[in-house]
Amino acid sequence: MIKLGITGGIGSGKSTVSEILKIMGIPVYIADIESKKLTESSPIIREKLIDVFGSDLYEGDKLNKPLLASYIFNDKNKLAIANSIIHPEVDKHFINWVEKKPESPIVAVETAILFESGMNRFTDKTLMVYTPLEERIKRTMLRDNTTMEKVKERINSQVSDEEKIKLTDYIIYNDEKQSLIEQCKNLIHNIQQ
Ligand SMILES: CC(C)(COP(=O)(O)OP(=O)(O)OC[C@H]1O[C@@H](n2cnc3c(N)ncnc32)[C@H](O)[C@@H]1O)[C@@H](O)C(=O)NCCC(=O)NCCS
Numbered sequence: 001m002i003k004l005g006i007t008g009g010i011g012s013g014k015s016t017v018s019e020i021l022k023i024m025g026i027p028v029y030i031a032d033i034e035s036k037k038l039t040e041s042s043p044i045i046r047e048k049l050i051d052v053f054g055s056d057l058y059e060g061d062k063l064n065k066p067l068l069a070s071y072i073f074n075d076k077n078k079l080a081i082a083n084s085i086i087h088p089e090v091d092k093h094f095i096n097w098v099e100k101k102p103e104s105p106i107v108a109v110e111t112a113i114l115f116e117s118g119m120n121r122f123t124d125k126t127l128m129v130y131t132p133l134e135e136r137i138k139r140t141m142l143r144d145n146t147t148m149e150k151v152k153e154r155i156n157s158q159v160s161d162e163e164k165i166k167l168t169d170y171i172i173y174n175d176e177k178q179s180l181i182e183q184c185k186n187l188i189h190n191i192q193q
């Protein structure tokens, strides 16, 4: 089995690429979604986050996402603390998910922070979805109905594109000039070689 890590900064089009790969039969673990579920369901994460950020972080079982975002995307120390609480549980959950897919020749994990979180240590190959920065900001503002400031906070919490390009094995260009579907087909062909 080959494990593919899919990354790219916020708004680069990872989810769009993941949807195409899923249609091509590749199971994709979406770390963003799973980490949010775990942040609400895991007593370990909950207790540790409350210890650091206070009990206001949860309303009943529900995580106050804007509050956590306001703490971590403005302060690199708090981001590192939250990551150190959440990521080990996501890692375990991902490994467990992979173990349930023994028949799949390729599985993938999608996360904006593949290299930052260290999830790349579980992958054999890595793919970066690349979209020029200005376009990413525009697309994310439109998708999330949010401000440029909030998008830039998240971008500043992530490894730069230049750094990702150096670290990744494959790149898919989501710049509206090249077909995403064709690039995904080529990618899978290359991985299978
Ligand atoms: C703080 C939270 C609750 C905010 O949730 P919200 O629904 O508002 O999502 P939001 O629109 O802010 O952002 C989602 C995007 O932010 C970026 N992002 C999320 N977490 C991180 C992080 N730890 N470091 C850098 N960028 C991040 C990603 O590009 C992601 O797609 C959420 O982002 C979170 O739980 N983050 C910590 C867990 C984590 O590291 N998740 C990333 C995948 S493992």
Ligand SMILES: Nc1ncnc2c1ncn2[C@@H]1O[C@H](COP(=O)(O)OP(=O)(O)OP(=O)(O)O)[C@@H](O)[C@H]1O
Binding pocket: 008, 009, 010, 011, 012, 013, 014, 015, 016, 017, 032, 112, 139, 140, 143, 174, 175, 176
């Ligand atoms: N080629 C494209 N042309 C126009 N819009 C696009 C294109 N690709 C993706 N988008 C749109 O841009 C937005 C961001 O794409 P997507 O949600 O796939 O990014 P992402 O990398 O998964 O982001 P995040 O890190 O926030 O999860 C979405 O609204 C999507 O529909």
